[in-house]
Amino acid sequence: MPLLPESIKQKFSISGTKVKFTEKLIAILLLISALVAIGVIFSIILFLLNESIPAFIEIGITEFLLGTVWKPEGIIYGFKPLFGALPLIFGTLICTFGAMLIAIPLSIGSAIFIAELAPVWLKAIAKPAIELLAGIPSIVYGFFGLVVLIPWIQNTFNITSAEGWLSGSIILAIMAIPTITSVAEDSITSVPQHFKEGSLALGATKWQTISKVVIPSSLSGITAAIILGIGRAIGETMAVIMVTGNAANIPILTDPFSPVKTLTGAIAIEMGEAPHGSIWQHSLFGLAFILLIITLVVNLIAYYVLKKLREKHLASSSKIDKKKNLILSLKILQKIKRHLNIIILCISILLILWIFGILVAGFLGLIIVGFYLIRKKITAKNSQRIAFILITTCVLIVVAFLVIILQDIIANGIGALSLDFITQSPRSLGRSGGIFPAIVGTFYLAGGAILIALPIGVFSAIYLTEYTREGKLTKIIRMGADLLNGTPSIVFGLFGLAVFLYILGLPRCMLAGQITLAFMILPTIIRTTEEALKAVPQSLREGSYALGATRWQTIRRVVLPPSTPGIMTGSILGLGRAAGETAPILFIAVIFSSRFLPNSVFQPVSALPYHLYILATTVPNSKTNQYGTALVLLIVVLLLYLTAILIRNRYRKKVRW
Amino acid sequence: MTNKMEVKKLNLWYGKVQALYDVDMPVKQHKVTSIIGPSGCGKSTLIRCLNRMNDIIPLCRIEGSVYLDAKDIYGKNMDVVDVRKKVGMVFQKPNPFPKSVYENIAYGSRVAGISNKKKLDEIVESSLKEAFLWDEVSERLNESAMGLSGGQQQRLCIARALAIKPEVILMDEPCSALDPIATAKIEDLIYKLKQKYTVIIVTHNMQQAARVSDNAAYMYLGKLIEFGETKQIFENPKEELTENYITGRFG
Numbered sequence: 003m004p005l006l007p008e009s010i011k012q013k014f015s016i017s018g019t020k021v022k023f024t025e026k027l028i029a030i031l032l033l034i035s036a037l038v039a040i041g042v043i044f045s046i047i048l049f050l051l052n053e054s055i056p057a058f059i060e061i062g063i064t065e066f067l068l069g070t071v072w073k074p075e076g077i078i079y080g081f082k083p084l085f086g087a088l089p090l091i092f093g094t095l096i097c098t099f100g101a102m103l104i105a106i107p108l109s110i111g112s113a114i115f116i117a118e119l120a121p122v123w124l125k126a127i128a129k130p131a132i133e134l135l136a137g138i139p140s141i142v143y144g145f146f147g148l149v150v151l152i153p154w155i156q157n158t159f160n161i162t163s164a165e166g167w168l169s170g171s172i173i174l175a176i177m178a179i180p181t182i183t184s185v186a187e188d189s190i191t192s193v194p195q196h197f198k199e200g201s202l203a204l205g206a207t208k209w210q211t212i213s214k215v216v217i218p219s220s221l222s223g224i225t226a227a228i229i230l231g232i233g234r235a236i237g238e239t240m241a242v243i244m245v246t247g248n249a250a251n252i253p254i255l256t257d258p259f260s261p262v263k264t265l266t267g268a269i270a271i272e273m274g275e276a277p278h279g280s281i282w283q284h285s286l287f288g289l290a291f292i293l294l295i296i297t298l299v300v301n302l303i304a305y306y307v308l309k310k311l312r313e314k315h316l317a318s319s320s321k322i323d324k325k326k327n328l329i330l331s332l333k334i335l336q337k338i339k340r341h342l343n344i345i346i347l348c349i350s351i352l353l354i355l356w357i358f359g360i361l362v363a364g365f366l367g368l369i370i371v372g373f374y375l376i377r378k379k380i381t382a383k384n385s386q387r388i389a390f391i392l393i394t395t396c397v398l399i400v401v402a403f404l405v406i407i408l409q410d411i412i413a414n415g416i417g418a419l420s421l422d423f424i425t426q427s428p429r430s431l432g433r434s435g436g437i438f439p440a441i442v443g444t445f446y447l448a449g450g451a452i453l454i455a456l457p458i459g460v461f462s463a464i465y466l467t468e469y470t471r472e473g474k475l476t477k478i479i480r481m482g483a484d485l486l487n488g489t490p491s492i493v494f495g496l497f498g499l500a501v502f503l504y505i506l507g508l509p510r511c512m513l514a515g516q517i518t519l520a521f522m523i524l525p526t527i528i529r530t531t532e533e534a535l536k537a538v539p540q541s542l543r544e545g546s547y548a549l550g551a552t553r554w555q556t557i558r559r560v561v562l563p564p565s566t567p568g569i570m571t572g573s574i575l576g577l578g579r580a581a582g583e584t585a586p587i588l589f590i591a592v593i594f595s596s597r598f599l600p601n602s603v604f605q606p607v608s609a610l611p612y613h614l615y616i617l618a619t620t621v622p623n624s625k626t627n628q629y630g631t632a633l634v635l636l637i638v639v640l641l642l643y644l645t646a647i648l649i650r651n652r653y654r655k656k657v658r659w
Numbered sequence: 660m661t662n663k664m665e666v667k668k669l670n671l672w673y674g675k676v677q678a679l680y681d682v683d684m685p686v687k688q689h690k691v692t693s694i695i696g697p698s699g700c701g702k703s704t705l706i707r708c709l710n711r712m713n714d715i716i717p718l719c720r721i722e723g724s725v726y727l728d729a730k731d732i733y734g735k736n737m738d739v740v741d742v743r744k745k746v747g748m749v750f751q752k753p754n755p756f757p758k759s760v761y762e763n764i765a766y767g768s769r770v771a772g773i774s775n776k777k778k779l780d781e782i783v784e785s786s787l788k789e790a791f792l793w794d795e796v797s798e799r800l801n802e803s804a805m806g807l808s809g810g811q812q813q814r815l816c817i818a819r820a821l822a823i824k825p826e827v828i829l830m831d832e833p834c835s836a837l838d839p840i841a842t843a844k845i846e847d848l849i850y851k852l853k854q855k856y857t858v859i860i861v862t863h864n865m866q867q868a869a870r871v872s873d874n875a876a877y878m879y880l881g882k883l884i885e886f887g888e889t890k891q892i893f894e895n896p897k898e899e900l901t902e903n904y905i906t907g908r909f910g
Binding site for chain 2: 121122194196197198199201202203204205206207210214215218219381382383
């Protein structure tokens with residue numbers, strides 16, 4: 003029985019008309035927040051399109067999409083500019099593809115390990131650790147790639163320049179692994195215990211149970227995890243531009259060190275060079291639009307795949323009747339399906355052949371064919387042994403990656419840390435002095451963003467869960483929030499540029515950055531708040547209504563208090579993300595090496611990630627301070643994430659409805 | 660009459676909490692043995708020890724022995740997978756896999772390495788017939804097992820357990836989630852199963868224990884209080900605790 007304290011009961015007895023008025027006002031307020039949320043989503047698409055249409059018209063859509071040469075700087079240097087985005091599209095695709103080739107097996111292996119094989123104590127550490135690592139700002143990965151990975155590859159393999167698609171893929175993979183692992187692990191863990199028991203009780207080994215029951219049952223979650231990883235990789239900007247070489251060539255598959263430029267890279271680098279209002283600049287908005295479409299397509303595919311997978315698990319005889327008409331095509335499909343493994347195998351061997359030459363491919367092919375032939379002869383126990391060894395290898399590789407990165411940044415950064423470093427202004431372009439303005443600037447930006455996003459996000463979520471029935475409006479808002487969530491951060495940057503600087507005529511300033519970051523974290527806040535509100539049991543609401551409370555009174559006094567920790571977790575995650583992002587504020591809010599704090603929101607600020615980016619890419623002989631900045635950024639963001647995780651875990655343990 | 664299984668001095672802890680105390684219990688071959696007792700007395704814990712299902716629970720520690728054909732299943736050279744192939748289990752809530760009816764039954768054989776389609780077809784058909792489910796599902800073998808009724812799902816789980824040709828079948832309150840008609844069908848089935856198999860059943864329902872079992876064990880607070888022929892336990896219990904429970908004076 004839900005119990006309400008006597009005090010609440012008394013507080014409800016205010017005069018009727020006043021209550022009615024407040025109720026109406028609040029309902030309208032909430033609706034406005036929800037509409038703002040939708041407005042943001044559609045205005046992003048609108049403004050991007052508005053800015054890119056001149057480019058589409060002047061260049062021509064076919065030339066823009068299929069042209070093979072990207073040479074926009076011609077409009078400045080006087081030769082004929084060429085706007086073929088194909089090299090950039092391929093650049094994005096190959097980096098993403100390479101990253102997934104590395105990240106998917108490693109992440110799934112680690113997820114299986116954490117969910118099914120790790121002992122309890124290890125799981126208790128590994129799970130939050132992975133979530134924490136998912137919060138590392140991408141600029142830190144890019145920085146590591148630039149100062150450690152690339153020199154290492156160059157020295158080890160004796161190459162003049164390792165800046166190319168392989169380095170981009172590796173960095174993107176390392177960046178995506180924690181995200182994919184964390185989401186996949188959640189879905190593997192949530193497979194009901196009784197499925198596992200059922201399988202074990204039939205004499206299946208642990209590995210058979212994992213591969214035949216657990217993985218198929220959690221396939222939709224694993225797919226979602228992979229899609230999330232792909233989305234992150236496609237939309238990543240800062241980590242990529244620091245390691246790919248940024249030459250707009252069609253990537254050469256056979257040369258993993260051939261430099262490429264991605265869509266995001268072209269936008270981030272060229273936006274500063276392109277004259278305002280030129281066709282070059284419009285074409286960059288066009289690139290952002292292409293990027294948005296690609297992420298949209300990826301998300302739609304994900305949505306479709308997940309729907310299919312879910313349907314497969316739900317029995318429905320009517321659907322099977324319908325299928326009887328399609329039995330022929332189904333049979334063909336099944337045949338293809340049965341040979342799908344072999345087809346994929348052939349394709350990947352061909353790919354490897356193309357890239358690494360005949361020796362490696364032939365060797366791999368032989369191993370796989372050999373394995374395929376003796377597969378039937380391997381006992382269940384031995385195949386379990388092989389599988390567990392492979393999984394453990396995955397985990398070790400992932401741990402090694404992460405330990406090397408963290409160790410490198412901590413060991414090299416700790417020397418730079420001092421009281422002066424965090425309280426002084428930078429001198430000599432950041433080579434000496436401190437980073438005080440950047441630290442404060444980061445907090446200004448992230449704090450401002452959360453102040454704007456929190457009310458809108460929380461109110462929209464309340465409107466969604468408490469004031470509407472599931473219908474068209476909720477569907478649109480939710481779809482919009484998901485869409486916004488998958489939108490690359492640089493797209494938000496362009497949106498801010500178009501709206502605040504071009505249309506509203508603001509200068510490069512803090513306010514523009516805060517609002518843009520707010521839009522970026524809005525979906526996170528809406529989603530986490532919604533989940534927190536939904537977790538409050540219906541019986542509590544009914545108990546309050548039964549005592550004569552109105553809707554808003556019920557929400558304020560009964561629903562909101564227990565969901566506060568959930569909302570806080572969401573906000574802190576948003577705060578962390580806003581503090582670590584560089585791409586959205588690149589063109590609209592930040593300046594490098596500022597010695598002063600801004601006096602008002604209409605002045606630009608310094609920010610940690612941007613400071614690190616400029617130091618690492620353009621200021622020679624600043625290594626100590628680069629590492630120092632990276633470490634401070636890492637500490638700030640990870641502390642925020644840690645707080646969020648701790649609040650959530652505490653709350654999870656305490657509240658059992 | 661030989662003992663198919665025998666529990667000897669079995670102690671079990673979940674973390675620091677002891678759940679079983681020095682349990683000794685024989686299980687006669689081709690008989691139905693029921694385990695009864697109030698909630699939380701350790702019935703389910705005990706039956707899960709018989710095919711080492713408790714192994715998968717973290718922090719669970721076991722001392723003592725359980726013999727299957729005079730071999731300790733907790734012995735050093737025993738393989739847990741082999742134990743589970745010989746000792747099948749049916750759970751409280753029907754737990755078919757989210758696969759087709761056919762794949763559910765074939766699962767155990769497939770993991771045991773049988774992939775011949777004809778052989779699998781035979782196993783599926785015979786197991787379903789043995790569980791008296793064949794007539795009801797033979798037309799929908801390729802549909803998802805999740806679409807069957809609760810009673811059919813539970814018989815599917817029994818058929819699934821029979822498909823791997825076990826020697827002992829453990830049933831952990833197999834009827835607690837079912838209506839009276841479905842329960843009657845399962846009880847019928849248990850009665851027929853004992854011709855070929857040794858059955859151990861945990862039940863809350865004392866009439867059920869009286870109807871289906873040959874031997875009965877009464878448990879209370881993790882201890883086995885009394886073991887004997889079902890008739891004797893119900894009509895003439897030796898222990899006062901048993902009598903209180905049987906007659907409903909338990910409180």
